[in-house]
Amino acid sequence: MDTATAADSARPDNGAGEPAIVATGLTRRFGRTVAVDSVDLTIPRAKIYGFLGPNGCGKSTTFRMLCGLLTPTEGEVRVLGHSIPRDAETVRPLIGYMTQQFSLYRDLSVRENLDFLGKVRGLSRRRRRERIEASLETYDLGRLARRRPENLSGGERQRLALAAAVLHEPPVLLLDEPTSAVDPRTRRSFWDSLFALIEHDVTILVSTHYMEEAERCHQLAILDRGRLVAEGEPKTLIGDLGHTVLEVEGEQLARLRQRIAELGIARSVAQLGNRLRVLLEPGDPDAAGLVGAAIAGSGASIAETRPGLEDVFVASTQGDRDL
Numbered sequence: 001m002d003t004a005t006a007a008d009s010a011r012p013d014n015g016a017g018e019p020a021i022v023a024t025g026l027t028r029r030f031g032r033t034v035a036v037d038s039v040d041l042t043i044p045r046a047k048i049y050g051f052l053g054p055n056g057c058g059k060s061t062t063f064r065m066l067c068g069l070l071t072p073t074e075g076e077v078r079v080l081g082h083s084i085p086r087d088a089e090t091v092r093p094l095i096g097y098m099t100q101q102f103s104l105y106r107d108l109s110v111r112e113n114l115d116f117l118g119k120v121r122g123l124s125r126r127r128r129r130e131r132i133e134a135s136l137e138t139y140d141l142g143r144l145a146r147r148r149p150e151n152l153s154g155g156e157r158q159r160l161a162l163a164a165a166v167l168h169e170p171p172v173l174l175l176d177e178p179t180s181a182v183d184p185r186t187r188r189s190f191w192d193s194l195f196a197l198i199e200h201d202v203t204i205l206v207s208t209h210y211m212e213e214a215e216r217c218h219q220l221a222i223l224d225r226g227r228l229v230a231e232g233e234p235k236t237l238i239g240d241l242g243h244t245v246l247e248v249e250g251e252q253l254a255r256l257r258q259r260i261a262e263l264g265i266a267r268s269v270a271q272l273g274n275r276l277r278v279l280l281e282p283g284d285p286d287a288a289g290l291v292g293a294a295i296a297g298s299g300a301s302i303a304e305t306r307p308g309l310e311d312v313f314v315a316s317t318q319g320d321r322d323l
Ligand SMILES: Nc1ncnc2c1ncn2[C@@H]1O[C@H](COP(=O)(O)OP(=O)(O)OP(=O)(O)O)[C@@H](O)[C@H]1O
Pocket: 030, 033, 034, 035, 053, 054, 055, 056, 057, 058, 059, 060, 061, 062, 100
């Protein structure tokens, strides 16, 4: 993909050799709320880097600072070798940003929306035409080109939003919960599009609430109440989890759940059908035995099971405490 832009030609190397994004002590306060709290990030190039965290943990605020739309209260950000906020104007064209809310014009057709955006992004008429045709093709929007966004399905609208974000071929893409309104099949093909972009050296940051989506990222940051609480490859985060996970299968699970909770040794006990998934606090070698004793006589079975990313999420965030 040709990622040349006016800004590139001003600084042709775009920090070659540096990570795509480096944030140091990134902080944003809104009055008394600390939305983002001393976050350090190193985001490699041409990878998909995920942000996972409960509602209100600061994902969108972080994205807005990384693309120069919001000034940090403290801290520094470098995007492709440029400092933010100092070089925010230079950085903006290097970034494609798909906001959490659909943000295209409802009165314009698909094609008109892309054309308008191309103008805003300063693409020449010829380049605009080329890019629009290519995007309609890549994102399967050709037959929908004359429709308005309000007459598109959720999945089609999301393809349009992605097409709009990458129209000017930015080397960095920020996607804020891009698949929150689409079915699993559509989500899967959306992710195929993301991996295709990676092949063209695009760096992608994506926030999500879906574990299966988080698991697809090369690297993952987990935020909780504005702080970075875990970071790494999903597989490593799961492998390093110091908590044991038990599954209790049986009847009358509400009563068993209560008993297990009363032991005070579980971080969470969640019911899934006829099973309870018990995430034990680390460091107590007798914990599994205590759970076994608590359910004795109930007829329920108990077994240790492999942790998953959701367990990592629950273990590292406070917001989802269910006990
Ligand atoms: N412009 C603003 N003014 C005041 N408070 C704000 C503003 N923007 C965000 N906040 C607060 O900052 C915190 C972080 O919000 P943010 O939108 O970044 O969370 P999020 O992780 O994106 O949540 P979600 O998963 O719900 O999208 C919240 O407490 C929110 O209320």
